[in-house]
Amino acid sequence: MKSESRSVKFLVIGSGAAGLNFAITASQYGEVLLITKKKISDSATEMAQGGVAAVTSKKDSVGKHIEDTLKAGHYTNKKSAVKYIIEKGPAVIRHLASIGVNFDKTLHREGGHSERRISHVGDHTGDAIEKALIKQVRKIKNIHILEHTRATKLTKKNGKITGCHAICEQKNCTLRIAAKATILATGGIGRKFQATTNPEVSTGDGIDMSKAVGAKLMDMKYIQFHPTALSAPGKPTFLLTEALRGEGARIIDENGARFIDELAPRDIVCSAINKKRNSGHKVFLDFTHKDKAKTKATFSHVYSTLKKYGFDLTKEPIPIEPAAHYLCGGIATDICGRTSLPGLYAYGETARTGLHGANRLASNSLLEAIATTMDMPKELRTL
Ligand SMILES: Cc1cc2nc3c(=O)[nH]c(=O)nc-3n(C[C@H](O)[C@H](O)[C@H](O)COP(=O)(O)OP(=O)(O)OC[C@H]3O[C@@H](n4cnc5c(N)ncnc54)[C@H](O)[C@@H]3O)c2cc1C
Structure with missing residues (x-):
């Protein structure tokens, strides 16, 4: 395998929401090289x-969203991060809409939220966001994209992160990338x-690469399980969106009995389901009492995917189990993405800003x- 070297200002590792959006922002200040280990769209983002x-909405307030976030996180969240991020919410929606994310007019409600405040595109919001960001990134001349290129190791000199080593399947070569700023946007750990x-x-x-060079990690014990993943032998652990519960889905046992408030935060719903399952019961998500045509229209992605796996959301309760879903902890960063090591920044699920505390609000x-x-x-604008 041949070896190549490259030198860039901003090296972004990962092409989910965090990596793509960082690349767009950084491109105003210099050349960006974005590497991603599979196809550009392969990410948790596109599955959301x-x-x-x-x-x-007028009925809602930043104060309520902050309180819901703190409550779901068992008040272990970093309050300054919660305030900063929640206050940016309306601007985030405007930004996404401005690059072509066509949000539905209605707002959904999910577990732990005291109001309807989930902006969505049907039940395939992540796909719409990922596509809009990719379209934008591809338009920008000083963003260079290398797909099928996996970062394997961060490089460090005199205590500063200076880039990474990578394997590029596209060119069948190893790469040594020198960067003034290295950005990790590599997502979560679910596949562990x-x-x-x-x-x-x-x-x-x-997480593994930054730990190897001595970056500080925090809250790694806080791993969120999602209560409602499909539980069927031989079928994928497909997620049944929380918005179903927001619209009235019931969690029941094999006798049709409810046993938990479906709109409680995820950790509470998960532990109730685990308790039920551990005492020999089966657990289901039931949406059969809802209008069938509306279900097919509003939850078209979930409906059609379940059909493919042999289940009809409108006709039968769907067997469910909790599944590893989200890393609340991660690489410790401040609110601007600075890690404990100079030259290294982290964003998105791999970063721990402190927003989520012990349990992320949906x-x-x-x-x-x-x-x-x-x-x-600041320091990246004048690199
Ligand atoms: C099924 C599902 C549904 C979800 N629903 C929602 C939702 O409705 N709302 C919500 O807010 N959140 C939701 N989440 C969580 C949310 O989607 C993720 O937390 C978020 O998208 C993470 O974005 P990210 O950019 O940090 O990481 P990702 O989108 O996961 O992107 C990580 C990127 O890093 C790349 N990468 C990883 N390792 C390397 C490497 N070594 N070298 C190069 N590239 C690498 C990957 O290929 C990928 O491109 C959901 C998650 C899942 C799985």
Whole structure:
């Protein structure tokens, strides 16, 4: 395998919401090289169904969204990060709309939210966001994209991160990339678990690489499980969006009995389901009492995917189990993405800003990925 070297101002590793949006912002200040280990769209972002939590209705308030976030996180969140990110919510929605994300007019409600505040595009919001960001990134001349290129190791000189080593399948070569700023936007760690809602790319590479060079990690014990993933032998652990519960889905056992408030935060719903399952019961998500035509229209992605796996959401309760879903902790950063090491920045799910505390409030992660990458740390603007 041959070896190549490159030198760039901004090296962005990862092409989900955080990496793509950072690249767009950074491109105003210099050349960006964005590497991603599979296809550009392969990410947790494109799988997100529910949407983006943000205050956009008159009935709602930033104060309520902050309180819901703190409550879901068991008040272990970093308050300054919560305030900064939640206040940016309306601007995040405007930004996404401005690059072509065509949000529905209605707002959804999800567990732990005291108001309807989930901006969404049907039940395939992440796909719409990922596509809009990719379209934007491809238009910008000083963003260079290398797909099928996996970062394997961060490089460090005199205590500063100076870039990375990577393997580029596209060119069948190893790459040594020198960068003035290295940005990790490598997503979560779900694939380290047997049952997960996460895509293949979510293997925690950013966490492993940054740990190897001595970056500080925080809250790694806070891993969120999603209560309602499909539980069927031989079928993927497909996520049944929380918006279903927001619209009245019931969690029941095999006798049709409810046993938990479906709109409680995820950790509480998960532990109730685990308790039920551990005492020999089966657990289902039931949406059969809802209008069938509306279900097919509003939850078209979930409906058609379940059909493919042999289930009809409008006719039968769907067997569910909790599955590893989201890393609330990660690489410790300040609100601008600075890690404990100079030259290294982290955004999105791989970063721990402190927004989520012990348990993430539903749909706060796309919000965080965009809110923290809409601007740049001061020192990066003048690199
Ligand atoms: C099924 C599902 C539904 C969800 N629904 C919602 C929702 O409705 N609302 C919400 O707010 N959140 C939701 N989430 C969580 C949310 O989607 C993610 O937290 C968010 O998209 C993470 O964005 P990101 O940019 O940090 O990472 P990702 O979107 O996961 O992107 C990570 C990128 O890094 C790349 N990468 C990884 N390792 C390397 C490497 N070594 N070298 C090069 N590239 C690498 C990957 O290929 C990928 O491009 C959902 C998650 C899942 C899995």
